[in-house]
Amino acid sequence: MSNSLRRLSIGLPVYNGEKFIRESIDCILNQTFQDFELIISDNASTDNTEEICREYAAKDNRIRYYRNATNIGCARNFNRAFELSTGEYFKWVAYDDLHAPDFIQKCIEILDQDPTVVLCHSHTYYIDEQGKFIQTYDIKFKTDSSKPQERFQELLTKHYCYQIYGVIRADAIRKSPYIIGCGAADAIFLLRIALLGRFYEIPEYLFFARSHPQQSMSMFLPNYLLANSNNQKELLSVLPDFYGYAVWFDTANAGxxxxPHWRILGEVLLSIWKSPLNWQEKLSCLLGMPKRLQGTEYLLFKDLQLAAQILWKNRQNFYQRFSVLSGG
Structure with missing residues (x-):
């Protein structure tokens, strides 16, 4: 069977994933659902990721390996994996996470049965670097509501966006602006998908999110919290460095x-404006935002402070260079 006839496309964006990527690929290949293509988009890895991926691609014609000439940032690499896909359904896979063998099968059964569901995922629990159970992820959402404004408001709550690793209707992704290059890009993507249809969460722990020092969350959260990461409520009470996330999602943002927080607010509002909702539903989304975002207003002021710091630093660098060139 040719890749163009596969029902599911799986996109695996990766950068320097040699430590876990074999286990991740094996987990996909061992799924009970086998009618898929696996698209690996390597973001110019500098470790042995390329060698490992080419080894797998040579053994299984469902696997296609692509390598970017330079690191194009997380968002563009995720999008590239989707753009190379052909399936009716699509799923992103992180190089370090794992799935139960029947994860995909059960997700596709739900999507096949109910056309109002655009994304299907499952309960989640955390595993450590050795794949051992740490704890369950206990944050649940009412994203199965028939009302798009309720789904939208639910996803405004701070969370870890694990739904993005569910199985999604490819047509729904094409109707959204994909993943954009800003902080909270994954959360904004989910907001936009939720405005198109319902999410379904399988009431079983079939997705295993790996917790380790190299993951993105570890890079942008305070170290003292990560040292006690078993406390989910405390982790969620502190916002990460969204400037750092913006650079991680799009390397062109560096410097x-x-x-970042004004951009996030603007993208949330744009999501409502460009959605297919009627004016009453859009108004309901807007009216629900203040309550959900209460307590984050100071972040907009923080952006202004950060901008002033960058301007001051750039000004100092300019005068230092000018002084050197002028012999001063």
Whole structure:
């Protein structure tokens, strides 16, 4: 069977994933659902990721390996994996996470049965570097509501966006602007998908999110919290470095004045404006935002402070270079 006829496309964006990627690929290949293509988009890895992926691609014609000439940032690499896909359904896979053997099968059964569901995922629990159980992820959402404004408001709550690793209707992704290059890009993507249809969460622990020092969350959260990461409520009470996330999602943001929290707010509002909702539903989304975002207003002011710091630093660097060139 040719890749163009596969029902499911699986996108695996990766950068320097040699430590866990074999286990992740094996987990996909051992799924009970086998009618898929696996697209690996390597973001210019500098370790042995390329060698490992080419080894797998040579053994299984369902696997296609692509390598970017340079690191294009997380968002563009995720999007590239989707753009290379052909399936009716699509799923992103992280190089370090694992799935139960029947995860995909059960997700596709739900999507096949109910056309109002655009994304299907499952309960989640955390595993450590050795794959051993740490704890369950206990944050649940009412994203199965028939009302899009309720799904939207649910996803405004701070969370870890694990739903993005569910199985999604490819047509729904094409109707959204994909993953954008800003902080909270995954959360904004989920907001936009939720405005198109319901999410379904399988009431079984079939997705295993790996917790380790190299993951993105570890890079942008305070070290004292990560040392006690078993406390989910405490972790969620502290916002990560969204400037750092914006650079991680899009490397072109590095060193720029980007107002990350203003950008996030703007993208949330744009999500409502460009959605297919009627004006009453859009108004309901807007009216629900203040309550959900209460307590985060100071972050907009924080952006202004950060912009001032960058401007001051750039000004100092300019005068230092000018002084050297002028012999001063």
């Amino acid at each position: 720029k004045i980007i107002f």
